[in-house]
Amino acid sequence: MSLNEQQLLELKPDHIVDAIGEVCPHTLNLALAGLKRAKSGEIVVEITDHSIATKTIPAAVKMNKYGEFLGVAKKGGNYHIFIKKA
Template sequence: MSLSEKELLELKPDHVVDAIGEVCPHTLNLALAGLKKAKPGEIVVEITDHSIATKTIPAAVKMNNYGEFLGVAKHKGNYHIFVKKH
């Protein structure tokens, strides 16, 4: 699935993970904890100011088959990383 930033920001996530001010690996651990709480088909968004998380989270989700990475949107200086749980 390939969504534009506008389309991503219009999604209504089921879970929001606040990782502002956190750095790796904690940003990844927070995202994985959010996915663990989610039910299949639910959308989790992590909001972070740590740009490296935009690479580590999608890679971990894909490598471990935790869900479908939907994309990253930048909004108000933060990154919104969207994942749909399998």
């Protein structure tokens, strides 16, 4: 699935993970905890100000087959990382 930033921000996430002010690896741990709470097919969005998380979270999701990385949208200086749980 390939969505642009506007389409991502229009999605209605089932779970929102607030990771503002956190750094790796805690941003990754928070995202994985959010995915653990989610049911199959639900959308989890992590909101963070840590740019490295936009690389580590998608890589971990793909490598471990936790779900589908939908994309990253930047809004208000924060990154919104969208994942659909497998």
